Amino acid sequence: NAGVTQTPKFRILKIGQSMTLQCAQDMNHNYMYWYRQDPGMGLKLIYYSVGAGITDKGEVPNGYNVSRSTTEDFPLRLELAAPSQTSVYFCASSYSSGPVGGYTFGSGTRLTVV
């Protein structure tokens, strides 16, 4: 029962570097989300997807890109890393838009940009 799998768990990037945070779910959920969690600030929605081939911006999309080529995968791309992107990133999925039963979250990726 894998649920939502995120990789890597930890990463240190230098300013200006790029990376992709991977997210995969095996529950056949249509809806997937990327949140970032900053200390004392709660979770903020970066991007979301309602199905394969469909993505849309959340509250804080600047500096990020996503794609959804399959139902299972929803990678988050950072093109030019900045210190402001130091955060913990969570991927989540749900069966429907009204998250009956709640979202299923991955274990997170802790990213530090130096």
Add this chain to the structure above:
Amino acid sequence: SQELEQSPQSLIVQEGKNLTINCTSSKTLYGLYWYKQKYGEGLIFLMMLQKGGEEKSHEKITAKLDEKKQQSSLHITASQPSHAGIYLCGAEGGSQGNLIFGKGTKLSVKP
């Protein structure tokens, strides 16, 4: 936009003591979710409340939804070290139909 405010921000209790965490919404609550987070782990779904006056329990954790007050409470009875972590409330209030979250309450339980 809707906002969720949690109180207290942090809490230290002695093992065996009861405690309550509150989550207050700036708008009417149509669904309220409680999650628990441990360091290095994701958010674990605890409970969902949908109706005013609804109360749910799981082991020693009880959550209530007071729709009139736009508030939910999470009560832990006879706390244990395993209850330590960050508790977050979430609600269906994002502009994209997504969940929004409170800032969390950090709970420490002293043995």
